[in-house]
Amino acid sequence: MIGRTLSARITWWSVVWCAIVLLVFTMIYTVSFHARSVQSYKHVLQLEMATLLGQGVDKLVEQDDSSNWERYAAVTDSAVRLTDNRGNVLFQITSPSFSSARINQIANSVASGLDAGASGQSGTQTRWNQSYQWHDEKGTHHAIVASRQVSFQNGTSGTLQVFSLTDELAKETWWTFEWLTALDVLILALFAFGMRWFTQRGLRPLNLLMEGIQEVEWNQSPRLNLHRVPGEVESLQQSINQLLDRIDQGVQEQNRFIADASHELRTPLAIIAGHANLLRRWGRENVRVWEPAVRNINSEVARLQKLVNQLLLLAKLEEAPQRRVEGLTSADIQALFAQLRQDAAVLRPDLDIVVRVHMTSQARAFMDEDDLHQVLVVLIDNALRHTQEGRVELAAHGDEGMVRFTVSDTGEGMHPDVVPHVFDRFYRADAARASSRGSGLGLAICKQIVESYQGKIYLRSKPGRGTTVIVRMPMQEPVGLEHLVPGPPHAPGTEHKEIPIDESRRTAYPDAIEH
Structure with a gap:
């Protein structure tokens, strides 16, 4: 049925549009969630760096016992490194996730970018790097690095860096995306089922109209006669019935025209045929037969010519557009x-x-x-x-x-x-x-x-x-x-x-x- 095909098309394109909207929402929400989580990580690192700076960088260099910082690094899964302007390590705290070799590797990777970005910058500005990652037997790891230039009492300068692992952030972001995707699939399934039901129910009057048209087409019903249908379908039904009335009227007029034209042509043709037979039998020898027969044949031919000319004129008038005339005074x-x-x-x-x-x-x-x-x-x-x-x-x-x-x-x-x-x-x-x-x-x-x-x-x-x-x-x-x-x-x-x-x-x- 046409109505069912239309229902399927409406459902399909509605589901596609809903899927696009849900996908865009999921992507935007996931990116927003990730950005908020990164800001939370940065806030924690800024607090940790403020605590370190509050103790004083010179005191960090002079500390012999760093057990308190090591326990803190083990709990927060972060690492601390203090270097002078020559790159010599003055103070360093490692963690299970950040060994000395890993810290050196990360520091060397981000050093060029930090040095270029730090030139001409204030010593109170923190620089961030979130692009570093590495792979091992446990999988892929991501790290965020906070770097800040510091000054020592002897007039030299250095760099204080705090390293933090963001694997949990990546897991939470991916889990959020998966959860939203599963929710989107469920919403799409419910939406598709609902749209299918509503469109089939809404297009039911159209299906009834199509069935009525098919019944009229196969002469099972003279006209459409649907009851309890929406006003739009009722108006369409009336228009179709009026169109069918005009078609029937046109067919009847055409049939009547053909019958009338045949009748009008039959009489003069019969007269011409009769006089032609008289001429064929008696015209050669009897002048009294020849003259009236020819006269009558000419008369009927003139009548036929007039009739044909009138029919051609009617056809021409029906097809000719309205002409421009000057009018009659x-x-x-x-x-x-x-x-x-x-x-x-x-x-x-x-x-x-x-x-x-x-x-x-x-x-x-x-x-x-x-x-x-x-x-x-x-x-x-x-x-x-x-x-x-x-x-x-x-x-x-x-x-x-x-x-x-x-x-x-x-x-x-x-x-x-x-x-x-x-x-x-x-x-x-x-x-x-x-x-x-x-x-x-x-x-x-x-x-x-x-x-x-x-x-x-x-x-x-x-x-x-x-x-x-x-x-x-x-x-x-x-x-x-x-x-x-x-x-x-x-x-x-x-x-x-x-x-x-x-x-x-x-x-x-x-x-x-x-x-």
Whole structure:
């Protein structure tokens, strides 16, 4: 399980970090303990040297009986040596650990360093040497040496040295290190066990989540449904369920698209195949068969080409990034509406085509003119085809930082169950609409174009009272495309162009263009 692997990794790296911390603490404590112990040894040697100096170095030279000092050296395991400036031994006390030969060896080893360090120094300063060690059958021994320059009454000088063995100090230091190391191992074992238990218990909700995901993956469960889990896991569960919902929705839309596209392609292909068979059988000898067959084949090929072009356009709109446009002013929109009105009047001269533009002269609609033309052509074409009598109204209004385009008709309208699906690809409401030559992609293309400019498109319709399609696009000032400037719909200085219409028809459809 992933949760268990993560638990092992967390435990491992936590134990490694704890081991490093404990090791550093052990080293620091051991070094500190050794330093404190050395200071204690130095303090004892300083007291011993002060006792010797308190007796007077000249009296030490004159002593014939040194039995008291020998007993003291035997108890403290230290040795004393007094020499003149020529290196002649004037007074010396040995011990079991420091024979005369060993004392001479140690003194000769540290003499050069002491002489160099003593030059120019005060006679009251003690010099230390802790680096001397030797080996014998009993093991390795370490010694600390305290040296101090002294002056005699005859005007000469010498050196007083006290030698002390530090083997016990080394043993105590090593024992302290071993004891702390054993304690560290015990602490690490307890820490690793505790971390393993806590991480497994803490990651248990994550393991449950992974098991739920695997059940969903193998279709054993439709969605994750974990109970009594932490808030973070609950939030993650909701996000995963929402993602699965979107995936299912996308798969369903893809399957529906494939089915609809296959259906749309099957009909013209069947027509082309039928007419081709007629041509193959009778076309060579019968002109009456040849001419309508070729005409119908050309018509269906044109329909297929249009359908393919629309599908390619949808794919291009989904992948293309947002473009930089200069926007459309009120004058641009008025000119575009005039052209659309003329084209619509040619197609349906029996309908009233009404155009309204109500925008500030400084405002711009954030949209390319060709794209807006393509959207409005589709909307007006739908309005013309589904309006038997009455009017079609095309309007543009400034509306709280947006430009609202509306295409309204007084046609047959749509049932409320149909309205939520009109922007789906290949969707056509009923048999009457499905009998038309459209592909069901026009409104889907309009929606994709509008949303590529961060706009919105929606539709309102009532059976028998017509349909209104509303397109809301960002409105901008000409100083730049990055700033949206709200414009009141009836601000002073606005331009208003309106073609009079029959008021009786307005009252018959009062809410078609209201937002």
